[in-house]
Amino acid sequence: MPSKIGEKLAKIVTCKVAYDRQALDLYSVDASSYIVRPSAIAFPENEKDVMKIVRFALRNKTSVTPRGAGTGLVGGSLGTGIILDMRHFDKIKVGRRFVQAGSGVSKGILDDTLRRHNRFLGPNPSIGPFCTIGGMIGTNASGSHSLKYGSTADNLIQVKMVTSKGSIVTLPKKNNTTKKILAIVKPQMQRQFPRVSKNSCGYRIDKIRSGNDLHKIMAGSEGTLGIITSAMLKTFDLPKQSILTIISYKSLKGAVIDVPKILKLGPSAVEIIDHNIIKHITAKTPNSTKCLLFVEFDDNISKKKAKVKDVSSGKIIFSTTRYDQIMQWWTFRNSALSYSLKSISRQETVSSLIEDATVPVHRLPLLLDLVEYLTSRYPMRVITYGHVGNGNLHIRPILKKKDAHLIKKIALEFFSGVISIGGTITGEHGDGLARSEFVKLQYGDEVYSIFKKIKQFFDPTNTFNPGKIISN
Numbered sequence: 077m078p079s080k081i082g083e084k085l086a087k088i089v090t091c092k093v094a095y096d097r098q099a100l101d102l103y104s105v106d107a108s109s110y111i112v113r114p115s116a117i118a119f120p121e122n123e124k125d126v127m128k129i130v131r132f133a134l135r136n137k138t139s140v141t142p143r144g145a146g147t148g149l150v151g152g153s154l155g156t157g158i159i160l161d162m163r164h165f166d167k168i169k170v171g172r173r174f175v176q177a178g179s180g181v182s183k184g185i186l187d188d189t190l191r192r193h194n195r196f197l198g199p200n201p202s203i204g205p206f207c208t209i210g211g212m213i214g215t216n217a218s219g220s221h222s223l224k225y226g227s228t229a230d231n232l233i234q235v236k237m238v239t240s241k242g243s244i245v246t247l248p249k250k251n252n253t254t255k256k257i258l259a260i261v262k263p264q265m266q267r268q269f270p271r272v273s274k275n276s277c278g279y280r281i282d283k284i285r286s287g288n289d290l291h292k293i294m295a296g297s298e299g300t301l302g303i304i305t306s307a308m309l310k311t312f313d314l315p316k317q318s319i320l321t322i323i324s325y326k327s328l329k330g331a332v333i334d335v336p337k338i339l340k341l342g343p344s345a346v347e348i349i350d351h352n353i354i355k356h357i358t359a360k361t362p363n364s365t366k367c368l369l370f371v372e373f374d375d376n377i378s379k380k381k382a383k384v385k386d387v388s389s390g391k392i393i394f395s396t397t398r399y400d401q402i403m404q405w406w407t408f409r410n411s412a413l414s415y416s417l418k419s420i421s422r423q424e425t426v427s428s429l430i431e432d433a434t435v436p437v438h439r440l441p442l443l444l445d446l447v448e449y450l451t452s453r454y455p456m457r458v459i460t461y462g463h464v465g466n467g468n469l470h471i472r473p474i475l476k477k478k479d480a481h482l483i484k485k486i487a488l489e490f491f492s493g494v495i496s497i498g499g500t501i502t503g504e505h506g507d508g509l510a511r512s513e514f515v516k517l518q519y520g521d522e523v524y525s526i527f528k529k530i531k532q533f534f535d536p537t538n539t540f541n542p543g544k545i546i547s548n
């Protein structure tokens with residue numbers, strides 16, 4: 077049956093609106109395991125279309141959920157109302173040290189464009205070219221090079237967006253509204269945020285120190301505060317040369333204990349994959365290998381190469397400055413999620429609830445102790461990989477399908493443990509449908525009530541992506 081909302085919307089906008097069964101099926105899913113059927117999908121071509129659609133949603137009491145490429149892992153781009161596919165917001169303007177990009181610009185096209193200017197964007201999610209700028213801002217995405225170049229929040233200079241009233245605003249902006257938001261965002265609240273180098277849980281009010289930072293509230297806001305149409309982001313000079321060193325360890329603990337020492341050398345990336353992933357890669361590793369560290373430097377490479385050997389207790393199995401070889405190894409690392417899915421039997425299931433914890437790097441051994449404790453208590457095994465240099469491990473619990481009901485209990489214990497060791501329950505993938513109900517557990521009542529005020533301020537009618545971040 078055609079959607080009434082879709083039919084009505086199609087009459088008032090000139091852009092494409094889809095509400096046939098196939099389209100609704102397609103947009104019911106993203107890269108998570110959730111399924112939520114929308115009422116209609118709109119493909120706005122300009123800001124006026126977005127403004128019209130938002131005003132339509134207000135009048136018709138339906139919701140609006142912006143969507144980039146749908147590669148999010150927590151159901152952030154799924155909703156029951158109107159899905160806004162932002163693909164037509166695809167303009168790129170390259171500046172000397174920044175880039176202005178439409179929210180629908182795909183990361184791959186942006187990378188190619190910037191490369192021609194000898195520049196690159198710092199945050200590089202392992203999904204590679206397939207995500208969009210809007211989705212990266214929406215989740216405060218990061219990647220292997222965020223260790224040196226920061227998350228999306230750290231690289232955001234300006235954001236243009238459509239507000240819940242259906243008007244356009246560019247942040248940061250010095251006006252009365254800014255003063256009101258600064259009054260809600262109490263600076264002393266920053267103490268209640270985990271001291272980690274990346275965090276995608278809740279609203280990042282800790283990044284707002286003055287009115288000049290106001291746009292950073294959009295990083296990690298998951299489409300709940302406004303529809304981003306374009307953004308200005310920092311760019312960096314492409315490194316002249318890089319060196320990638322692969323180190324084999326007999327245990328995960330041994331590897332994470334080395335990480336703080338390696339960080340002192342100033343690497344551009346330190347990543348980890350465990351034996352579940354290693355068994356799928358084509359490179360040869362010693363039989364005793366339980367995990368591999370990927371350590372990359374993109375400056376002073378000859379000096380740093382020698383020093384890695386001094387500080388590491390593992391066995392260096394490969395080191396290269398050859399671009400094609402470096403890319404090959406990064407492909408192994410970036411395929412970790414699909415390799416982990418290959419490591420699961422038909423009787424097993426993998427959770428999307430626990431998969432993105434981030435702790436202060438020197439506390440990584442405590443995070444592994446926590447996992448060991450949980451695997452001894454519950455019938456589960458784990459697959460581990462991730463951005464270990466940032467303390468961000470994608471620990472994926474694998475349970476037999478018959479034990480899947482235990483996951484909520486395990487998650488509660490895991491999240492409580494992560495928080496007690498000073499970490500965040502999500503370093504880069506966000507809250508979405510998976511973790512929004514745990515945002516209060518992360519920050520406590522006081523900070524959560526500030527988050528509610530932020531939501532109320534930006535979106536008093538709860539039109540934008542309801543149920544994400546603020547769940548009650």
Ligand SMILES: Cc1cc2nc3c(=O)[nH]c(=O)nc-3n(C[C@H](O)[C@H](O)[C@H](O)COP(=O)(O)OP(=O)(O)OC[C@H]3O[C@@H](n4cnc5c(N)ncnc54)[C@H](O)[C@@H]3O)c2cc1C
Pocket residue numbers: 106107141142143144145146147148149151152153162179180200201202203206207208209210211212213214215216217218219220297298299300302303304305413414504505541
């Ligand atoms: C194999 C794999 C590897 C991954 N590796 C990483 C990684 O290394 N690091 C990482 O951070 N993430 C990673 N991800 C997760 C995901 O790729 C990133 O979060 C990515 O930035 C999402 O972009 P997207 O365009 O697909 O966004 P979507 O999934 O479409 O949306 C994500 C969120 O952003 C919001 N959003 C989208 N567009 C807008 C807009 N215009 N205005 C406001 N809000 C908007 C959506 O509502 C949603 O809440 C990975 C995913 C996969 C499948």
